[in-house]
Amino acid sequence: MSRKKPEDRRVVRTRRTVIYTFLLILIFMYISAHAQLEEERAQAQQAETLGTGNAVQAGLAAGQEENGEQVMEQEKGDGKAEGQEGLILNPEDMWCLILTNAQYPIPEDYLPVLKEVPGQGQSVDERIYDPLMEMLSDMKEQGLSPVVCSGYRTLDKQEMLFNRKVSAYVKQGYSMEEANQMARRLLSIPGSGEHCLGLAVDIYCESYRKLEAGFADTKEGKWLREHCWDYGFILRYDQGKEELTGIDYEPWHFRYVGKAAAQYLKETGMCLEEFYIEESLYG
Template sequence: MIRKLLLLVAAAFFFLIGNSMLYQENAAFFMDQVQEDGQSVNQTYSLTDVLAANDGLTLSENTIDTAEAETGENWESSFDLDAWNLLLVNKQHPIPEDYEVKLGVIKGSMKCDERIIPELTEMMQDAKKDGITLVVCSPYRDMSRQDMLFNRKIKNYMRKNVSFLEAYKKTAQAVTIPGASEHQIGLALDIISNTYTALEEGFADTAAGKWLAAHCQDYGFILRYPKGKEEITGIEFEPWHFRYVGKDAATIIMKKNLTLEEFVQRVRQQ
């Protein structure tokens, strides 16, 4: 009996301290429209939906020379890390308590930061011209939903006769701890295509995945969790997860094969 009580106390302890950790950003666990096992997206929003919900979009422009970004000449001094689009969110840098998200509607109940919708729309339009139909399947999520989905996943594992500690461990490897997800600040989007609706590594080999990896920086987005950088980001490779940082920063990050963590560190050290 005493041993059982001790185990329960330990389980509760690990559950509480888990809020300081950040793991794989798997959007399959963040949407009612996504099947948790197969990660198949049943409802998404296309270019037509985005255009229908947003009129009079104004696009931003690059303010630094792309050639300068490629040569690496003093680009670090061109950035202000206090800018909204450069906010670093990970397990070491949870979302500030006073952060206010400026939400705009993508379609229906789907939202993201209103300031990124023009570039998102332009990117989807240009992809369409190249024969690629991009769809958004997981944009902004609030804290309560993140909490609910995290705890629901734990319960799902425990129904399979998995201990609480093991269920928590498995969940934390697939679902971001509430308060440390870029989706909660409205700057991250999970983007797939109309022909490949699974949130898995195979998306990287599709025409849509290759197009996004090659062109996302032209619209201010970066591939947030690239392959081979897992030790730096703390998150597994996710070819569908894109983060808005602005065209200037995105150009440098993608051209130089940096993560947002590496970019921020270099700017701070300049």
């Protein structure tokens, strides 16, 4: 074997250096590619975990609904009660939170099971009978004389009352359109109306047998404004809420919504339409 020439050795050395450098570059590229891959995998895993988290939360919410509980967040600020537990709405209690107004008619086949209120010839949804009787009896115990002058009304009766009111205005010289608009402020338009739900009553008293704003100044009117909430009723068409409810102030009209919701509406000062917005109950 002949010894290699120095030139050959240099060539070999250079070749080795090139190969090693190339290998080093390859290793470096592999390591950084691997590191990047790991990072991407970690990111993907994190995203997946977050996704699972959301799914779990959604599942929990669904589970809560299935368990009959839907936790509602407590509104903060702007005259709303603070530092309280959110209102818990049970799906089985939603029957008494049904909303009807000019935009939300009642299904034509809606037919509550009725129970007659003794003495007045009026009926209500049998599910509000007990709280109503309790409220009336507590009033009477305190020497008050409430009279339930209106309870359940069929959709036909509501339509008849509305048309009668429109005709009366037309007879007074108003145009049909004006008459319609004026009637709408006093009476729910045909197809809507809480009396047709069987969940509302009009109450006046022996000393003031009129459905007029003056009822608010009677002892009965004052008592009801103060205490109806304790029995699950709300003063449905309050002063200052006319634009939201579409109905003028009616200090005699009480609507059952259940004790928890009534208490909540009393504390927050919201009307049912505002409550629907806050709790995202509009379908």
